[in-house]
Amino acid sequence: MTGLDWTVFAVYFSGVIGFAYYQSRKNVGVEGFFLANRRLGWGAIGLSVMATQASAITYIGTTGQAFDDGMEFVQVYLGLPIAMVILCILFVPYFFRSKVFTAYEFLEQRFDGRTRALTSALFLVSRGLASGLALYAPAIVLSVIMGWDETITILIMGIITVAYTMMGGITAVIWTDVIQMLMMFVGIGVALVALFGALPAEVGVTDVAFIGGISEMWNSIDFSLDPTNTYTIWSGIIGGLFLALAYFGTDQTQVQRYLTARSMRQSRLSLIFNAFLKVPMQVFILSIGVLLYVFYHFERPPLVFNPAEVAQVQTSERGEEFGALEARHAEAHDARRTATLELLDARHTARDAEPIRARIAAYDAELSGLRTEARDLITDVRGASSNDVNYVFPSYLINYVPAGILGLLIAVIFAAAMSSLDSALTALSSATVIDFYGRYFRPDEDDEHYLRVSRVTTLAWGVFAVGGALYAGRLGSLIEAVNQIGSLFYGSLLGVFLLAFLVRRANGRGAFYGLIGGMLTVAAVSALTDVSWLWYNVIGSAVVLAVGLALRDGPASGTAEPATG
Amino acid sequence: MTDDPRVAAADEDEGGGRIGIFPTWRAVYITVLIYTAALTVALYAMSRLLDHSSG
Numbered sequence: 001m002t003g004l005d006w007t008v009f010a011v012y013f014s015g016v017i018g019f020a021y022y023q024s025r026k027n028v029g030v031e032g033f034f035l036a037n038r039r040l041g042w043g044a045i046g047l048s049v050m051a052t053q054a055s056a057i058t059y060i061g062t063t064g065q066a067f068d069d070g071m072e073f074v075q076v077y078l079g080l081p082i083a084m085v086i087l088c089i090l091f092v093p094y095f096f097r098s099k100v101f102t103a104y105e106f107l108e109q110r111f112d113g114r115t116r117a118l119t120s121a122l123f124l125v126s127r128g129l130a131s132g133l134a135l136y137a138p139a140i141v142l143s144v145i146m147g148w149d150e151t152i153t154i155l156i157m158g159i160i161t162v163a164y165t166m167m168g169g170i171t172a173v174i175w176t177d178v179i180q181m182l183m184m185f186v187g188i189g190v191a192l193v194a195l196f197g198a199l200p201a202e203v204g205v206t207d208v209a210f211i212g213g214i215s216e217m218w219n220s221i222d223f224s225l226d227p228t229n230t231y232t233i234w235s236g237i238i239g240g241l242f243l244a245l246a247y248f249g250t251d252q253t254q255v256q257r258y259l260t261a262r263s264m265r266q267s268r269l270s271l272i273f274n275a276f277l278k279v280p281m282q283v284f285i286l287s288i289g290v291l292l293y294v295f296y297h298f299e300r301p302p303l304v305f306n307p308a309e310v311a312q313v314q315t316s317e318r319g320e321e322f323g324a325l326e327a328r329h330a331e332a333h334d335a336r337r338t339a340t341l342e343l344l345d346a347r348h349t350a351r352d353a354e355p356i357r358a359r360i361a362a363y364d365a366e367l368s369g370l371r372t373e374a375r376d377l378i379t380d381v382r383g384a385s386s387n388d389v390n391y392v393f394p395s396y397l398i399n400y401v402p403a404g405i406l407g408l409l410i411a412v413i414f415a416a417a418m419s420s421l422d423s424a425l426t427a428l429s430s431a432t433v434i435d436f437y438g439r440y441f442r443p444d445e446d447d448e449h450y451l452r453v454s455r456v457t458t459l460a461w462g463v464f465a466v467g468g469a470l471y472a473g474r475l476g477s478l479i480e481a482v483n484q485i486g487s488l489f490y491g492s493l494l495g496v497f498l499l500a501f502l503v504r505r506a507n508g509r510g511a512f513y514g515l516i517g518g519m520l521t522v523a524a525v526s527a528l529t530d531v532s533w534l535w536y537n538v539i540g541s542a543v544v545l546a547v548g549l550a551l552r553d554g555p556a557s558g559t560a561e562p563a564t565g
Numbered sequence: 566m567t568d569d570p571r572v573a574a575a576d577e578d579e580g581g582g583r584i585g586i587f588p589t590w591r592a593v594y595i596t597v598l599i600y601t602a603a604l605t606v607a608l609y610a611m612s613r614l615l616d617h618s619s620g
Contacts, residue, residue, distance in 0.1 A: 074608065081601040085594045213617035220608040233605070268590070275597045279604050357617060 001146070005407030012183070012411040016176050016418075017164055023175040024168025029447045033169035033454050034101055034430045036260040040174060045266065046273030048177035048423070049257050050281070053247070054184060056138035056417035057390060059285065064305075064389030066289025067296075068371075070217035072231045076534065077282050079240030083248060084275035086241075088268040090501050091249045096264045101434040103255040103497075110500040112508030113439075118515060119496060120435035122489055123252055124428060128461065131424040132468020137390065138417045139469060142410070144308045145394040154469045161418045162462030165425045166455050170260055173422040180415035187412030188284050190405055191393075195291040198400055200298055207344055208294050214357055215364045217290045228530040239534030246494035246537050252427040292396055296333075297340045299400070303329040303374050305391035309382065316381045322374065329370045336363035421465060429458040488526060491537030492518030495544025503545070505552040514547035 001009075031037055065073055100106045104123065108116035135154050143150035164172050199208070212218055222232045229235070248254045248271070261267035303326050304310050313322045339359045346353040378386035397409050433454050442449070492515050499506045499514065518540040525531055525539055587593045 071608075071612075078601065078605055081597050081604075085597050088590070088594070209615050210617055213615040216616055216618045218615035219612040221605065221612050237605075265584070269584070272593060272597065276600065279601075283608075361618065 001407060001410070002403040004404045005410070008404060008407035009411050012408075012415070013160065016179055016415075017160065019179060020164035020168045020172035020176050024164075024172045026171055030433075030450045030454055031101075032171070033451055034256065034426065034434070036169075036171045036174065038260060039262045040171075040260045040266070041262065042266045042269035042273060044174050044178050045257050045261055045270035046277075047181040048174040048419075049248070049254060049270055049274050050278065051177035051181035051184070051416075051419035052253055052257065052423040053278075053420075054181070054281075054416055055134050055420040056413050057134075059184065059187075059416045060138070060141060060393045060413060061390045062282070062285050063289040063292065064392035066217075066286040067292045067392045068289075068389060070212075070215070070290060070293075071220040071283070071286045072222060074220050074279065074282050074286055075222065075231050075233055075236030076240045076243070077279050078233070078236040079238065079242070080244040080278050081275035082237070083241050083244035084271045086245060087249050087271050091497070092258065092264060092267050092271070094501060095255060095259060096261075096267060100259070102252050102431050103250055104252070104431065104435050107496065107500065107511070111496075111506075111511045115496065115508050115511045115515070116435060116439075118512065119250075119493055120252075120431045122493065124431055126489070127251070127253060127424050127428055128464060129468065131421055131428070131461070131465040132472055134417060134420050134424065135465055135469035136472035138413055141390050141394055142413065144306060145391060145398050146410070151470060154466060157414060157417055157421070158462060158466035158469065161421045162425065162459060162466070165422045165462070166458045169454070169458075170256065170426050173426050174257065174260065176422065177419045180419040183408075183412050183415045185281075187409050188281070188288065191288050191409060192284065192291065194401055194405055195288065195295055198295060198299075202344055202348070203294075203298070207347065208291065210347065211294045211297055211340060211343075211360075212290045214361050215293075215368075217293055227535060228532060230532045230534065235532055235534040239532070239538060242491060242494065242537035242541060243534060246490040246541075250490070250493040250497050252431050253423045256427050256430060257423070288393065292392060295396070298337060300330060300333050300337075302395065303371065304378065304386070304388050305395045306386075306388040307391075309378050309386055309388065313378050313381045318377060318381055322377055325370055325374050325377070329367065329374075332363055332366045332370065336360060336367065339363060425458050425461050425465070428461040429454055432457045432461070487533050487536055488522050489515075489519045489540065491522060491540025492544050493540075494537060495541035495548070498541060499545055499548040503548060503552060506548045507552060510548035510551035511544075513551060514544035517547045518543040 026032070028037055062073065095103065095106060098106050098109055100109070102120065104116045104120035107119055135158055139150050139153040139157065142148055142153050164176060209218070222229070224232045225234065258267040258270055261270065302310070313319060339356055343353050343356040343360060346356055375386040375388070397406055401409060433450060437453060438450060495518050496511050496515050499511055521543045522536045522540045526536065584590060584593050587596065
């Protein structure tokens with residue numbers, strides 16, 4: 001990075017910290033620290049909801065995924081707008097009228113204390129572990145690509161985020177999320193413009209569309225009914241709907257955001273804002289990946305984008321084998337480049353481009369096959385799976401993006417990581433203090449005491465996240481397992497809330513055992529079948545509802561009023 | 566996007582009142598559903614129009 005890049009970087013961080021400090025002065029008491037005294041408007045909340053979901057790996061991993069597989073991942077988001085409507089109608093009125101601090105607090109009002117404790121504990125375990133990974137994943141990518149020290153990268157992101165979150169609570173978090181989300185919008189636009197600018201002068205928009213279309217990179221909708229096929233229109237709309245309902249409706253990192261609204265109307269508007277913007281944003285992020293794919297028709301890409309894995313295989317006894325694959329990859333790429341330039345010439349002079357198109361399609365298939373072979377080889381050498389999708393976009397940034405813009409785009413990756421971590425810290429702290437400390441250990445303390453404890457727990461979770469990130473490198477393939485734990489009980493958590501909202505005669509016993517039954521069923525489905533993970537939430541919710549209905553034995557024991565809005 | 570607490574005094578919750586250009590929440594929700602369907606159709610059209618995998 002040049003001096004200009006570092007200047008952009010420094011200005012960004014100074015701005016975030018200064019703005020967080022300014023906003024934090026408005027907090028009063030525990031309600032101020034966790035819920036901004038319930039006075040925020042829809043725009044800030046809506047951007048914060050979006051920033052919280054868009055982690056650094058969403059930003060860099062999604063582009064890498066589109067580079068390999070095209071736009072099909074966008075189908076996962078098609079259920080999200082529908083989920084937002086259901087949240088507005090069903091979830092928001094209950095949460096808002098019950099005046100809760102956490103989503104799980106509502107479950108005690110509706111069911112009982114043990115259901116609240118179990119759901120909150122599940123959230124603490126999954127989000128606590130995931131927050132370390134949210135820091136580790138971008139840090140390892142940046143350290144490999146930029147040559148930065150991994151520990152220092154984690155410490156910089158972690159310490160700054162913990163500092164402004166402790167200082168300003170949710171107010172600072174939401175307003176820094178606003179800046180960070182706006183930075184991400186700018187970053188997406190700049191990346192698209194920079195990629196177009198980096199293409200040869202004779203390549204126009206229609207040429208980009210045509211080249212991407214040869215390998216079906218723009219194909220976004222798949223009507224396949226095969227449940228083992230991960231991304232289809234059905235898994236996207238149904239599985240994506242349940243995934244979004246579970247994440248936005250039961251995860252405290254998101255529920256806490258819309259509980260800060262000054263009215264139910266503002267809360268709903270923040271979700272509707274996401275309903276309209278989320279899918280187009282993902283289309284733009286995925287388009288960066290497809291544009292990268294087209295860009296690398298003219299520039300020779302590395303066979304594998306993770307330089308650490310390449311170095312490891314090159315120094316192994318199978319280094320020569322990898323070298324042979326690289327040579328074949330270079331040869332095939334050069335042939336495809338020549339054919340692509342011929343294709344452009346044929347298109348621009350109205351000649352028959354079909355024979356050239358067929359040659360390019362064959363080269364595309366050959367190059368894709370070589371990448372698969374190389375990754376299999378690396379997997380054999382390392383004894384752990386190889387996946388370089390997270391390195392595709394950063395590798396492009398470091399090698400091709402001009403000074404200044406590089407600093408901006410790296411700052412955007414930091415912003416994405418920090419805006420997810422800060423939300424996780426306030427949510428973890430609120431669940432710890434409200435659902436456990438204030439509920440079971442010290443129920444009768446004053447507001448000042450809880451505020452102090454809230455800051456301390458924020459710090460403690462921050463230390464846990466940073467420590468987890470620093471230790472994550474030693475966990476190897478366990479990281480993937482830890483990351484998948486959440487997907488096993490998200491759907492069951494959703495089932496408990498649906499039971500609370502939809503089944504008037506449901507009780508705490510049905511909710512508690514339904515939750516356990518749902519999690520066990522999803523674990524069994526995950527272990528014994530190839531059903532796509534997008535269906536886990538549907539299965540978990542269905543089991544909880546079935547058990548809850550079977551065990552209903554009288555009027556609901558709680559006091560929550562049904563929604564009328 | 567205002568966060569002025571004075572505005573909080575006004576009850577702007579459910580019931581009457583327009584939601585921006587929409588007359589009711591029901592209209593907002595129906596618009597979101599139509600928008601989602603339109604997005605899906607647009608993505609499908611893009612998939613078909615830009616599929617050059619065969620001549």
